[in-house]
Amino acid sequence: MAGQRGRPKQYDAETALQLAGNVFWSQGYSGTSLDDLAAAMGMNRPSIYRAFGGKEALYRQAMGQFAQQMEEGFNRTIEQEADMRKGLSQFYRAALNVYGAGDTALGCMVICTAPAAAWVHPDVQADLLQVIEQLDAKLLARVEQGIRKGQISSVIDAQSLSKLIQAVLHSLAVRVRAGESKASLERFSDASVAMLLGPAPNK
């Protein structure tokens, strides 16, 4: 903060990670230097190394923190909402809120920055796959529950439906980053819920 001298001894690692994550989120992995990170975190380079390891380790931890935030969004919406359609719609809306709008619209930190780094950095690639597969598993569990409870009429392939639900999220992430308007994307995400899950079957 402006005017603040020094740092509390117990520097809040989670906050520092978030500040680093914000730089990676806007500038990408390769577009971010350790000096950028040091400036954003208010830490010098040796302190960063001591606390988090090098740039790649820091990026992977920031990715993990972001994925955790998205998972909490999943739990608050899809998991807690009994109405599957409402829950999925809320999930997409919550994601769009995180992805941002207007000048500060950055999309998803993982989907918009990890792919560019994944070929050169195999550990980033592995993390990216893990984030995707973990969401696949959570969505598949919810789709299977929806089938058991008769919330979905007919499903060709539960696994592919789960992936299709995530595909909308990937596309929202990229489209936000490309500058598409929030209103347009809310319309798309709402229509996607209706197309993917169909009308609620009559009991």
Added chain:
Amino acid sequence: MAGQRGRPKQYDAETALQLAGNVFWSQGYSGTSLDDLAAAMGMNRPSIYRAFGGKEALYRQAMGQFAQQMEEGFNRTIEQEADMRKGLSQFYRAALNVYGAGDTALGCMVICTAPAAAWVHPDVQADLLQVIEQLDAKLLARVEQGIRKGQISSVIDAQSLSKLIQAVLHSLAVRVRAGESKASLERFSDASVAMLLGPAPNK
């Protein structure tokens, strides 16, 4: 080529662009230096500047070249195939072939590298949006044609269905880059066609 001395006077600009594009495709925009490009293109830096402009101009031209290649794939499949389901399935398969498999699986050059660069480089962001919107328009025209010809049973929102078709492509791009197997993604893309377009209506 090994052992080849000098360069033909009429250096093939399209080939040089493709060689540059391959470096951007694997390393991303910020992860690519002008020295990397010069080495891959077999041109010195002043020649690159003269022929293509700076790094950003070169990247944007390489993106354009890649998008052109994807558009040709669209024309060969969706546009030329009267059976909408078959055409869409072929389109996804053709994209997966371009995205690659195994160790050389790079996903989509545009979707996997432009988002990371889009926030810092507004022209790249604008190009990314344009590529997405151009495919939206082509897909929408095909969906509307499918509705007119009675090839699709019921459509909630033709524009959103077109975006959903492209969402699968975005997700395939990212999943390939993350290292998901081609077999898994072929299963997903085939199931997506069935889920998105539904069974062919009886005439």
